[in-house]
Amino acid sequence: MSERSTVDVSSWTCPVPLRDSPTVVMGHGGGGAMSAELIEHLFLPAFGDAAQAEMGDSAVLPKPAGRLAFSTDSFVVKPLFFPGGSIGDLAVNGTVNDLAMSGARPLYLSTSFILEEGTALAEIGRVAMAMGAAASVAGVRLVTGDTKVVDAGHGDGLFVNTAGIGVLEDGVDIRPARAAIGDVVIVSGPIGVHGVAVLSCREGLQFGTAVESDCAALNGLVAAMLATGVDVHVLRDPTRGGVAASLNEIARAARVGVELVEKALPVPEGVANACSLLGLDPLYVANEGKLIAFVPAADAELVLAAMQAHELGKEAVVIGRCVEAHPGMVVARTGLGGTRVVDLPVGEQLPRIC
Numbered sequence: 001m002s003e004r005s006t007v008d009v010s011s012w013t014c015p016v017p018l019r020d021s022p023t024v025v026m027g028h029g030g031g032g033a034m035s036a037e038l039i040e041h042l043f044l045p046a047f048g049d050a051a052q053a054e055m056g057d058s059a060v061l062p063k064p065a066g067r068l069a070f071s072t073d074s075f076v077v078k079p080l081f082f083p084g085g086s087i088g089d090l091a092v093n094g095t096v097n098d099l100a101m102s103g104a105r106p107l108y109l110s111t112s113f114i115l116e117e118g119t120a121l122a123e124i125g126r127v128a129m130a131m132g133a134a135a136s137v138a139g140v141r142l143v144t145g146d147t148k149v150v151d152a153g154h155g156d157g158l159f160v161n162t163a164g165i166g167v168l169e170d171g172v173d174i175r176p177a178r179a180a181i182g183d184v185v186i187v188s189g190p191i192g193v194h195g196v197a198v199l200s201c202r203e204g205l206q207f208g209t210a211v212e213s214d215c216a217a218l219n220g221l222v223a224a225m226l227a228t229g230v231d232v233h234v235l236r237d238p239t240r241g242g243v244a245a246s247l248n249e250i251a252r253a254a255r256v257g258v259e260l261v262e263k264a265l266p267v268p269e270g271v272a273n274a275c276s277l278l279g280l281d282p283l284y285v286a287n288e289g290k291l292i293a294f295v296p297a298a299d300a301e302l303v304l305a306a307m308q309a310h311e312l313g314k315e316a317v318v319i320g321r322c323v324e325a326h327p328g329m330v331v332a333r334t335g336l337g338g339t340r341v342v343d344l345p346v347g348e349q350l351p352r353i354c
Helices: 033-050 087-100 121-138 193-203 219-226 242-254 269-278 297-308
Strands: 067-075 105-116 141-150 158-168 184-187 234-236 257-261 292-295 317-323 330-333 339-341
Touching: 033 121, 033 141, 067 087, 087 105, 087 121, 087 158, 087 219, 105 121, 105 219, 121 141, 121 158, 184 297, 193 269, 219 297, 234 242, 242 257, 242 292, 242 330, 292 297, 297 317
Parallel strands: 105 141, 257 330
Antiparallel strands: 067 158, 105 158, 184 292, 184 317, 234 292, 257 317, 330 339
16 A cells, blocks of 8 residues: 555544544444444445455354464554555565465454554554455455554554464475475565665665565465475565574474575665665564475475466575584575574564564
8 A cells, every 4th residue: 555545534424533533532442332433434444345244243254174274463563654565564464474374375364453542543544444455465354353442652553463264275284393404495585675664764764775665465475386286394474583583493493404595695785785784684684575485405496486477476586405414503605605603683673563
């Protein structure tokens, strides 16, 4: 959704206080008429075709064939809107991607909002519209939700929680412990973009070129990879802690070593400039629309070709492989022929990026 998109509060057909009050008031979270009006006249129209019309406290859903995957996540990013996306896009795509990384086909999402008293309803509307658009693109339904309001000064505008359910086909077994010696490590595109986009907006920094968040739903890309018939061992979306954190968690879970080729890492110019200026390593900067895949070496070219044929994987590249040496550790081979340890980050380099 464009940063310039606006919600025309005056066009709403609901009774007071939605039209007469341009901001959130405590009554919007009270469970009465005002809460119902907020759902009926703001959230449901904004969600559009992605919403289940009843949108009650629970959703009765058809029983899918196959195993179920379930995930939940909370989103507290600041600012609410940033180049390339918003907290609404993140809330949908983040949970869709968590499901997809297990090989599941995402089906249904819940949406819960914590609103701060005094927040502009127009901003809430923009977030809701972004969520509806993202859900439509991802092919998931928003089937149930909840809204709470907290006192002014205690909520930072808006927090969102989403939970999701997906279904896995028989034979799909994707998890960190399956990484094996000899596996090739593939990343679906340029890294570090989301974290730098949020930082540039929040701090008003310029890095030579415009950087927009890579926020996207990856379930379609995963489906294309699985359609090859390859036994994909591991999938991971490297969000908080970036590529470094994800690879370390996988290496430790599988007790394998991971060796990266530093010059193969796809780092865009804007991200490189930002990291150079701020003393950051792109491997630790968050992503919201990229995935890491561990696949058997014999099948790597087939998977890579399938990824590059998809819009969200057209810049996919091999960045390393699993090795027998240094089990549980990640190292990067430098351009000078040496190696450096890529350890887990101690804390958050860039807080509030999702």
